[in-house]
Amino acid sequence: MAKRAFFLPDISHELPDDGSDPSRTLTEQTYNRLRQAIIEGQLPPGSKLRIEHLRQQYGVGAGTLREAVTRLVSDALVTAEGQRGFRVTPIAMEDLEELTRLRVLIETEGLRQSMRYGGEAWRQALHSSYAALSAVDYPIRAEQRPHWEALNVRFHEALLNGRPSAWTQKVLRLLSRHSERYRRYAMGLPGLLRDVHAEHREIYELALAGQEARAALALEAHICTTPHLLLQALRDGRLVLPNAHDEVALMPEPLHPPLAE
Known part of the structure; x- marks a missing residue:
């Protein structure tokens, strides 16, 4: 019987190699966890990202979380809404x-x-x-x-x-x-x-x-x-x-x- 596979994108290049910068490592980890939560629908399309709630959930500082969210904005997976915060980019x-x-x-x-x-x-x-x-x-x-x-x-x-x-x-x-x-x-x-x-x-x-x-x-x-x-x-x-x-x-x-x- 033929083997079958999903086509799923690589996240391995997002992970740091040497661990020489602990703050960078934590930011990378937080970014990857948020990104996966968006892809898996745990953070649904169009939903608001509540920074304080997510900070407590992931056990990281506000600066680390905001840096990870900013990277997601550059990926277009998250949309910045001016002074109103951030929202998961809708899908269509x-x-x-x-x-x-x-x-x-x-x-x-x-x-x-x-x-x-x-x-x-x-x-x-x-x-x-x-x-x-x-x-x-x-x-x-x-x-x-x-x-x-x-x-x-x-x-x-x-x-x-x-x-x-x-x-x-x-x-x-x-x-x-x-x-x-x-x-x-x-x-x-x-x-x-x-x-x-x-x-x-x-x-x-x-x-x-x-x-x-x-x-x-x-x-x-x-x-x-x-x-x-x-x-x-x-x-x-x-x-x-x-x-x-x-x-x-x-x-x-x-x-x-x-x-x-």
Whole structure:
């Protein structure tokens, strides 16, 4: 039976390496915890961030918390409201469609460039990242999610590293953080069956075979599948995207293992 995987963005690059600056380490940890709470919906879209409450919950000082929140503002996951504080950025299908359009434009062109200019080192790195991704079995447990984030983004970044661009990677990581908020809802759709491992395998094999056009089309289809699934669920009435303090609503159907990009 084919293995299946979620596509989840990497947070490993957010963590400090040497621990030489304890205040920086605490800020990084707080930033990552807040970011994950937003992505998981524990801090719902549109909800107000109450600094004093969060400071006590996370056991950090007000300065540390505000620095972490400021980083989330730069990620566009949090919106500053002038003197009224901060709020989790709302979500909408129009936003996801724009994120998807940008990802397709950047990633497919990046893959084409990578295939044209990447050498043996690129091929070996791509093989290594794909092998690591393929070695993990589905279903994914909650405690495995950070590991999956690293493996999936490592693979997607490896696809583009034949002609590496620091700016491309920065932009794609930002887009990926936002896309993950929507994938959370796709992962909970009843009756959703999807072999994401097969999608990754197709992209990988076409890239190494030098079939540029087909590889780009496979990558585009892979990126677009989750938005298409969510749009269809919205039209069918099986999904309602939440506003502030609302939880996602799903119509009851027979349950199957949920899969998302």
